[in-house]
Amino acid sequence: MVTVRAPATSANLGSGFDVFGAALDRPADVVRVEKAERTTIEVTGYGAEFIPEDPDRNTVGAVAEALDAPAHIRIDKGIRPSSGLGSSGASAAAAALALNELYDRGLSRRELVPIAGKGEATVSGEVHLDNVAPALLGGFTVATDRDVTVVDADIPLVACLPEIAVSTRDARDVVPAGATMEQLIYTVGRAATLTTGMCRDDPRLVGKGMHDRLVTPARADLIAGYDGVREAALAAGATGVTVSGAGPGVIAACYPEDRQDIAAAMVNGFEDAGVDARAYQTKIGRGATLYRD
Ligand SMILES: Nc1ncnc2c1ncn2[C@@H]1O[C@H](COP(=O)(O)OP(=O)(O)O)[C@@H](O)[C@H]1O
Numbered sequence: 001m002v003t004v005r006a007p008a009t010s011a012n013l014g015s016g017f018d019v020f021g022a023a024l025d026r027p028a029d030v031v032r033v034e035k036a037e038r039t040t041i042e043v044t045g046y047g048a049e050f051i052p053e054d055p056d057r058n059t060v061g062a063v064a065e066a067l068d069a070p071a072h073i074r075i076d077k078g079i080r081p082s083s084g085l086g087s088s089g090a091s092a093a094a095a096a097l098a099l100n101e102l103y104d105r106g107l108s109r110r111e112l113v114p115i116a117g118k119g120e121a122t123v124s125g126e127v128h129l130d131n132v133a134p135a136l137l138g139g140f141t142v143a144t145d146r147d148v149t150v151v152d153a154d155i156p157l158v159a160c161l162p163e164i165a166v167s168t169r170d171a172r173d174v175v176p177a178g179a180t181m182e183q184l185i186y187t188v189g190r191a192a193t194l195t196t197g198m199c200r201d202d203p204r205l206v207g208k209g210m211h212d213r214l215v216t217p218a219r220a221d222l223i224a225g226y227d228g229v230r231e232a233a234l235a236a237g238a239t240g241v242t243v244s245g246a247g248p249g250v251i252a253a254c255y256p257e258d259r260q261d262i263a264a265a266m267v268n269g270f271e272d273a274g275v276d277a278r279a280y281q282t283k284i285g286r287g288a289t290l291y292r293d
């Protein structure tokens, strides 16, 4: 039996739609695999009642197929589905690493990124690697269709998860079809600022670079209370706040000493809008961890 813990991830980080991603220190999914004649899936944990066990509809099914690695796959969800914290991607990444080990496929973590991406595509409708890349490789990742660049950044974060669901598929429908030259210049400036901040472990630059005028405003409309939560987090010391992935999670960058106040401010901000929420005080963390029993 092989067991893998794969972390939650926050994709986009505002200015890096479908490209930037960060592994979070917590929460995480745990996936256990055993060889079997055909793939079967069992799901327990946070939000398990909303996750199909049919291999054609669970992200791990496509991964098992792509690796030609039929298995009994047990998923213990630590990351709520439809959260914006890369829940579906974490399971796919964990399954890719676990099945690669179980069947001695010999693929590197980088080679497993597009395979895990196939699993992610079964639920979001399109391939995007910005969750599975950090889930497998850790750190801050810049994922394009050709390559993934990893920065082992050390940035404190607060991820706040309201008790509402937004599916990635639906949130992709509100993404604008195009951009003006002015919007492109603004986005490139912010993305470059964020990347520089990651390379320097500088929360101020990372927060500044999270600001986005293109995709985030459309998605913020799907999250009850978003504007109030953002204002509250900034007032409590956050250096930047944006929608995590496709939402409804909201992510804030900060200095370590402000993390607790920011977490409380964000939860209160959602409460003011009549929405229950929980906050994770976290930081950029490592990629999936493999255990062989
Ligand atoms: N292993 C899995 N873990 C989480 N969600 C899954 C999994 N397999 C399929 N799903 C489905 O994927 C959807 C959630 O994925 P998505 O909308 O991308 O949100 P998230 O940000 O949580 O990844 C839900 O409809 C859920 O039922």
Ligand SMILES: N[C@@H](CCOP(=O)(O)O)C(=O)O
Pocket: 009, 011, 012, 017, 018, 019, 083, 084, 085, 086, 087, 088, 128, 130, 131, 168, 171, 172, 244, 245, 246, 247
């Ligand atoms: N780039 C994707 C990321 C979706 O992340 P998730 O955590 O919400 O699955 C998008 O923005 O659609």
